[in-house]
Amino acid sequence: xxxxxxxxxxxxxxxxxxxxxxxxxxxxxxxxxxxxxxxxxxxxxxxxxxxxxxxxxxxxxxxxxxxxxxxxxxxxxxxxxxxxxxxxxxxxxxxxxxxxxxxxxxxxxxxxxxxxxxxxxxxxxxxxxxxxxxxxxxxxxxxxxxxxxxxxxxxxxxxxxxxxxxxxxxxxxxxxxxxxxxxxxxxxxxxxxxxxxxxxxxxxxxxxxxxxxxxxxxxxxxxxxxxxxxxxxxxxxxxxxxxxxxxxxxxxxxxxxxxxxxxxxxxx
Numbered sequence: 345x346x347x348x349x350x351x352x353x354x355x356x357x358x359x360x361x362x363x364x365x366x367x368x369x370x371x372x373x374x375x376x377x378x379x380x381x382x383x384x385x386x387x388x389x390x391x392x393x394x395x396x397x398x399x400x401x402x403x404x405x406x407x408x409x410x411x412x413x414x415x416x417x418x419x420x421x422x423x424x425x426x427x428x429x430x431x432x433x434x435x436x437x438x439x440x441x442x443x444x445x446x447x448x449x450x451x452x453x454x455x456x457x458x459x460x461x462x463x464x465x466x467x468x469x470x471x472x473x474x475x476x477x478x479x480x481x482x483x484x485x486x487x488x489x490x491x492x493x494x495x496x497x498x499x500x501x502x503x504x505x506x507x508x509x510x511x512x513x514x515x516x517x518x519x520x521x522x523x524x525x526x527x528x529x530x531x532x533x534x535x536x537x538x539x540x541x542x543x544x545x546x547x548x549x550x551x552x553x554x555x556x557x558x559x560x561x562x563x564x565x566x567x568x569x570x571x572x573x574x575x576x577x578x579x580x581x582x583x584x585x586x587x588x589x590x591x592x593x594x595x596x597x598x599x600x601x602x603x604x605x606x607x608x609x610x611x612x
């Protein structure tokens with residue numbers, strides 16, 4: 345694992361950076377969520393590291409790199425999403441609601457719950473990374489290269505740190521705790537991410553002709569179908585007591601983007 349600091353410039357990147365409005369909107373909504381979610385992940389991992397004391401030195405070392413990686417991730421997403429506010433003026437309301445939830449989790453829920461939530465998110469995150477590299481070449485064809493490189497780098501590092509929250513969760517809870525965290529995180533994030541994506545879609549469709557808006561709704565349903573067909577069978581594997589993300593090795597394209605970022609930026 346290594347924390348990399350890319351130097352992406354989004355000043356010439358359009359909000360609708362893919363020819364697929366559905367695909368771009370889905371990932372744009374994630375770029376709104378991640379600058380709130382990933383600092384929460386880091387706070388939980390820092391708390392867990394503090395509880396470990398001098399035990400589990402390998403896990404503590406990987407937690408430190410995980411925190412650096414996630415910090416680099418959310419800073420890039422925050423820079424990319426600055427351009428969204430002009431088009432979507434109510435975004436701050438959605439951000440505040442998600443931030444309030446995470447503050448409540450940290451204040452009122454146990455470390456066992458919080459580490460399970462983090463692993464629930466990360467276990468689905470690696471599936472999203474696999475989808476990015478396996479099933480979306482048509483969405484990326486002709487897309488803005490800066491945004492594509494940013495997501496490619498982010499998802500490549502998801503492969504690198506796929507074991508961190510998994511290993512930490514095992515120290516603070518067992519299988520049933522992991523299952524609770526998985527279902528809780530999936531429902532919670534679907535609510536918030538879905539709300540942001542739907543808001544963005546509504547704003548954009550209000551500017552379209554009725555025919556274009558109808559086509560856009562159809563396109564989004566097709567995108568959701570593709571995601572569902574890919575994610576569902578792979579998510580079922582997470583339910584196994586023998587699930588271990590170690591077996592999900594990064595594809596060559598992920599290794600290539602990490603080498604590209606390292607060549608153009610200073611490692612953290």
